[in-house]
Amino acid sequence: MPDVAYQALAELWEAVFGEQPSVVAEPSLTAQVLVAYLPPVEPYSFGAEDDPED
Structure with a gap:
């Protein structure tokens, strides 16, 4: 299990x-593969237009 x-x-x-991973691997290896192939994300920005207080 x-x-x-x-x-x-x-x-x-x-x-x-x-889909589920095709093989059961050590969690560290599974995490390495996941991180290597995750899609890129937009960078955070801290401009005035992002301030919810305005």
Whole structure:
């Protein structure tokens, strides 16, 4: 039975790739693959237009 860390990573994998990982691997290896293939995200900006107080 996979451990808790692997199960959490498998759920993230499914959310990102739309399917369960094809093999059960060490959580650290699964995390490395996930991070390497995650889509890029927009950078944060801290301009005045982002301030909810304005």
